[in-house]
Amino acid sequence: METFFPWRAGNRFELLVDGHQFFPAMLEGIQSAKQEVLLELYLVEEGRCSQLLVEALCLAARRGVTVRCLFDGFGARALSKAARRRLEQAGVMLRLYNPLHWRQGFANLRRDHRKLLLIDRKTAFIGGTGATDNFWQPGEAQSLCHELMVRCIGAITLDFYRLFEQQWSPPARPWRQIFWGATRRSRLPAPPAISQGMGRLAWSDAVTHRELVQSLLRHIHHARQRIWLATPYFLPSWKVRRALRKAAQRGVDVQLLLASNNIDHGPVRYASHRYYPSLLRAGVRIHEYSPRFLHLKLVLADGWISVGSCNFDHWNLRFNLEANLEAQDEALTRACATCLQQGMADGQEITLEHWQQRPLYRRLLERLWGLIDQLILNLLDKRD
Numbered sequence: 001m002e003t004f005f006p007w008r009a010g011n012r013f014e015l016l017v018d019g020h021q022f023f024p025a026m027l028e029g030i031q032s033a034k035q036e037v038l039l040e041l042y043l044v045e046e047g048r049c050s051q052l053l054v055e056a057l058c059l060a061a062r063r064g065v066t067v068r069c070l071f072d073g074f075g076a077r078a079l080s081k082a083a084r085r086r087l088e089q090a091g092v093m094l095r096l097y098n099p100l101h102w103r104q105g106f107a108n109l110r111r112d113h114r115k116l117l118l119i120d121r122k123t124a125f126i127g128g129t130g131a132t133d134n135f136w137q138p139g140e141a142q143s144l145c146h147e148l149m150v151r152c153i154g155a156i157t158l159d160f161y162r163l164f165e166q167q168w169s170p171p172a173r174p175w176r177q178i179f180w181g182a183t184r185r186s187r188l189p190a191p192p193a194i195s196q197g198m199g200r201l202a203w204s205d206a207v208t209h210r211e212l213v214q215s216l217l218r219h220i221h222h223a224r225q226r227i228w229l230a231t232p233y234f235l236p237s238w239k240v241r242r243a244l245r246k247a248a249q250r251g252v253d254v255q256l257l258l259a260s261n262n263i264d265h266g267p268v269r270y271a272s273h274r275y276y277p278s279l280l281r282a283g284v285r286i287h288e289y290s291p292r293f294l295h296l297k298l299v300l301a302d303g304w305i306s307v308g309s310c311n312f313d314h315w316n317l318r319f320n321l322e323a324n325l326e327a328q329d330e331a332l333t334r335a336c337a338t339c340l341q342q343g344m345a346d347g348q349e350i351t352l353e354h355w356q357q358r359p360l361y362r363r364l365l366e367r368l369w370g371l372i373d374q375l376i377l378n379l380l381d382k383r384d
Contacts, residue, residue, distance in 0.1 A: 004189055004202075004211060005163075011154030011197040013327055015335040019136025022129065022149035023049065029119040030056040033065045038118040038164045040070045042111065042309070043130025045078040048138055050131045054083050058090035067092045070168060072112040073099035075130070095168070097321075112167070113309050113320035114203075115149075116160055124152045124160040126201075126325045128297050128309050135295075145295040148339065150307055150325055150332070152199065159201040163323060188214050191304060191328060199327040202306065204317060212310050212324060213317060217243055219301035223252050228300040228340045230257035232293070233265065234272040235313035235373065241275055248283035257343045259295075260288035271373035273366040280352040289347040297324075300340060303333050314377055 016022035030037050030053075037060050044050055061067040069087065071079070073096040087094050097112035098104075117125040127149030129135045134144040152160075188211065192198055204212050220227055220243040227247055234256065236244075248254040256279070263269050276286060299306040308324030310316055327333075 004187075005159045005200050006189055007192050007198055007200045007328075008155045008159070009192075009198050011152055011156045011199050011327075011329075013197070013199065013325075013329050013332040014151040015332060015339065016125075016127075016149045016151060017339055018147060019049075019129065019143040019145070020141060022125065022127065022147075022151075023052075023136040025151060026117055026125055026149070027052060027056045029117065029123055029125070030060050033060050033119050035120050036066045036068075036118070037120075038068050038070075038116070038161065040112065040114050040116040040164055040167065041131055042072045042075040042113045042115065043132055044071050044076040045130070045132040046080045046083065047133035049133050049136045050079060050083065052138060053131050054086055057092050058086055061087075061091040068164075068168065069094045070097060070112065070164070071095075072097050074108075074111055075113075097167070109319045111320050113316060114167075114323040115309050116164060116323055118157060118160045118164060121157055121161050122153065124157040125149050126152065126160070126308050126323060128295055128307075134293070143292070145293045146289065146291070146343070148296045148298060148307060150327075152325065154197060154199075156199050156201060156325075163201060163203055167321065188218065191219070191326075196331070197329055199325055199329065202308075202324045202326050204310070204320075204322045210317075212306075212322060213237065213240065213312065215326065216240065216299060216306065216312060219299075219304045219306075220244060220247055223247055223301040225302050226253040226255075226300065228253075228255050228257070228298075228337070230294065230296050230298045230340060230343060231311050231313075232259040232263060232295050232297075233268045233311045233313050233315075234258050234275065235268065235311075235315065236275075237314060240312065241279065244284055245279060245282035248279075253285075254283065255285040255287065255340075255344060257287050257289055257294065257340060257347065259293065260290040260348070262290060262293050264293060267369045267372070270362075270365045270369040273362075274370040276350065276355055277352070280350070280355060286350045287344045287347040288350060289343050291346050294343070296339075298336060298340065300333065300336050303328055303330070305329070305332060305336050307336070 129147050305327045306324050310322040
């Protein structure tokens, strides 16, 4: 497989906001499949959402469609044995990525964090959802998680297929090479001019984990009007933080949409708070989204979009398989901008004055979890 996927023109993209939009569309795609369904997910838990997904996959397999599912061995541990038997008995091919085992040691940290669905190599869905009731509760107008998926139709779907195939039958490599391997040195494809349907698939694994960050940094450096970034876990590298500060200082509209206390990993939020003061002083605007758990991962730099599974934090980029759609498409850009604007309006803006008035207990928690995160980061840097 080539090192980087190229930019491909002539695609159609549709932004689907929250589970009540994207899960019915995904199920409809599975139900309409004629030849093949490929599904790669990190989080799959027992519940109404996963039951409907399993049912759709089983029905597709029984009518002769080839159905292959690649679930993460840790993220899918809450999927019942009964559900797995149903899949296998219906003819669904199910594999678990890197099942947990005490003998693997640090290799247990490698996880498949991608969220991909491919229908007949013609339609693909990419984003950040899991198959749990937090992302979609059938019959409910609003889910507990604020999330995005993008439906893609066109030549780019063949790249989704190739990425899935590579992970379904990966080449044999020593785990140490996979875990601490060197990064690639190929040249990142230059972005084309903004046009309708221009997109590429960006990906990473534990060996090739620099592409997503390289691309992000390139577009932050080149942005002239806006950089809007949404992520639930804000633990970016020093280079990314510096690039955001410099962009704000040169007059770019830099705004971050981050999770509030409505988050599943509180220590991560406290660890990220140590970055707020320098960003605020540089002119970066920070919004914390409070209505629900903000789980979407979306970057908008002028007209360039990156949306998918990657949080751009050091943990994701070192240990996880990730996949993002990068696009230069006017309609998708407008839809993403509207989504981010709404999220910022629904959240609370954190000003430097507001930040300096936070209570002592929060300062202590920020210091504690910030130190722990830095110790982990220092250990990872030594092992790279």
